[in-house]
Amino acid sequence: MTYETDKLVLIPDDIDLSRSPLAGHLDAERFVLGAFNPGLTRLPSGNLLMMVRIAEALRKPVFDGHVHAIRWDAEGEGRYVLDAWPLEHADTADPRKFTLHGGEWKVMALTSLSWLLPVELSADGLEVIALHYEKAIAPQSSLQCYGIEDARISHVNGTWLMTTCSVSPERHSTTLYSSDNALDWRFEGVVLDHQNKDMLIFEGLIDGHYWAQTRPLGDLYFAYPPGSEWRAGPSINLAYSPDARFWKPVDKPGIRPHAATVATARMGGGAPPILTPEGWLTLWHGVEPHEIVGIYRTYWSLLDRDDPSVTLRTQHAPLLEANADLTQPIDHQMYVRDVVFTTGIVDGGEHYIVASGEADLACRITHIPKSVFQP
Numbered sequence: 001m002t003y004e005t006d007k008l009v010l011i012p013d014d015i016d017l018s019r020s021p022l023a024g025h026l027d028a029e030r031f032v033l034g035a036f037n038p039g040l041t042r043l044p045s046g047n048l049l050m051m052v053r054i055a056e057a058l059r060k061p062v063f064d065g066h067v068h069a070i071r072w073d074a075e076g077e078g079r080y081v082l083d084a085w086p087l088e089h090a091d092t093a094d095p096r097k098f099t100l101h102g103g104e105w106k107v108m109a110l111t112s113l114s115w116l117l118p119v120e121l122s123a124d125g126l127e128v129i130a131l132h133y134e135k136a137i138a139p140q141s142s143l144q145c146y147g148i149e150d151a152r153i154s155h156v157n158g159t160w161l162m163t164t165c166s167v168s169p170e171r172h173s174t175t176l177y178s179s180d181n182a183l184d185w186r187f188e189g190v191v192l193d194h195q196n197k198d199m200l201i202f203e204g205l206i207d208g209h210y211w212a213q214t215r216p217l218g219d220l221y222f223a224y225p226p227g228s229e230w231r232a233g234p235s236i237n238l239a240y241s242p243d244a245r246f247w248k249p250v251d252k253p254g255i256r257p258h259a260a261t262v263a264t265a266r267m268g269g270g271a272p273p274i275l276t277p278e279g280w281l282t283l284w285h286g287v288e289p290h291e292i293v294g295i296y297r298t299y300w301s302l303l304d305r306d307d308p309s310v311t312l313r314t315q316h317a318p319l320l321e322a323n324a325d326l327t328q329p330i331d332h333q334m335y336v337r338d339v340v341f342t343t344g345i346v347d348g349g350e351h352y353i354v355a356s357g358e359a360d361l362a363c364r365i366t367h368i369p370k371s372v373f374q375p
C-alpha cells in the first residue's frame with residue numbers, strides 16, 4: 001500500500017557527532033550507523049517531537065586482530081571505552097552485532113552504541129525545526145552500558161511516559177522515563193526485566209489502570225494443537241499497572257502469530273495504542289524469515305476498548321512496507337534492506353501521522369488516512 005505523503009525526514013548525515021555524548025571520549029573514528037526508530041508525540045506547542053535512536057559506530061571496528069565494541073563505563077563520572085574481542089572468537093556476519101563463540105549461551109556484543117536525540121518537527125511532521133542535542137538521553141547506569149534504544153512515547157493523564165530498551169551484560173530490559181513537557185526527562189529505572197521489550201503504554205487508562213503491550217522473548221515455545229489458527233513463537237502480550245511502574249501480566253493472550261502466514265512468524269509492538277471511537281488502534285511489526293535480518297513490515301489491529309485482549313478487526317496485508325524509492329538517495333549507506341519498523345503515531349485530523357525507522361538507517365513520516373482502518 002502506498003500513501004501520498006510519505007518521506008524521510010531525518011538521515012544519518014543530518015547528525016553532528018561533535019555534539020554527541022561520545023564526543024571527546026574515543027580516539028577512534030566514529031560515524032552514524034543509523035538515525036532511526038523514533039518515538040513520536042505532540043509537544044504542548046503543537047509541534048511534534050521525535051525521540052530518535054542514534055546508533056554511533058566505529059568506522060573500523062576490526063583492527064589488531066580484534067573486533068571492538070563501544071561501552072559506557074560507569075566508574076567515576078562515567079566515560080566511553082573500547083572493548084576488544086579476538087576475531088577468531090567472533091561471528092561478524094550481522095552488521096549490527098557480533099556473536100561470541102565458546103560459551104554455553106548465545107552471547108553477543110554490538111557494533112554500535114545508541115543514544116536518544118530529541119528532534120522537533122513541524123505540526124505535520126514533515127519539516128525539522130530543531131535538533132535538541134542539549135537534551136540528549138545517554139547511558140547513566142551500568143544496566144545501559146551498551147546503549148539505549150527504540151523509544152516509544154505515550155501521553156497519559158498529563159504526563160509523558162517513554163519506554164526504552166536498555167542494553168548491558170546485566171540484562172536486556174525495558175526502562176522508563178517520565179516528563180512534564182516531553183523535552184526534559186526523568187529516569188525511572190527498569191520496569192520489565194530481561195528480554196521483555198517493545199513495551200508500548202496505552203494512551204489512556206482502562207478501568208483506572210495503565211495498560212501496556214509487552215513482548216517477552218525466549219528460545220523455547222510450546223506447540224499449539226494441530227490445525228490451530230495460531231503459530232508458536234513470540235507474541236504481543238498485555239500487562240496492567242496502578243502507576244506505570246509496577247506491572248502485572250494479563251492472563252489472556254494478546255496478539256499472536258497466525259498460522260495462515262509466515263510474514264508474522266516473529267512479531268512485536270510498534271506504536272503505542274491510541275483510542276479511537278471504535279477501540280484501541282495498535283500498529284505492530286511482523287517479521288518474515290529471510291536471510292539474516294528478515295523482512296520487517298507494519299500491520300494493524302483494532303482492540304476492544306474495555307478488554308484489549310479482544311481483537312475486533314485486523315488484516316494480514318501489511319499497512320507499511322520498506323520503500324526503496326525513499327532510501328535511493330542514501331543507498332550508499334544501506335547495510336540492511338526490507339526493514340520498516342514503526343514506533344510512533346499521532347492524530348493529524350483526517351489522517352494519522354506515523355513515524356517509522358526505515359532500513360535501520362533513517363526516520364520516515366507517513367500520513368495514513370483514517371479511512372484505511374475502516375471495514
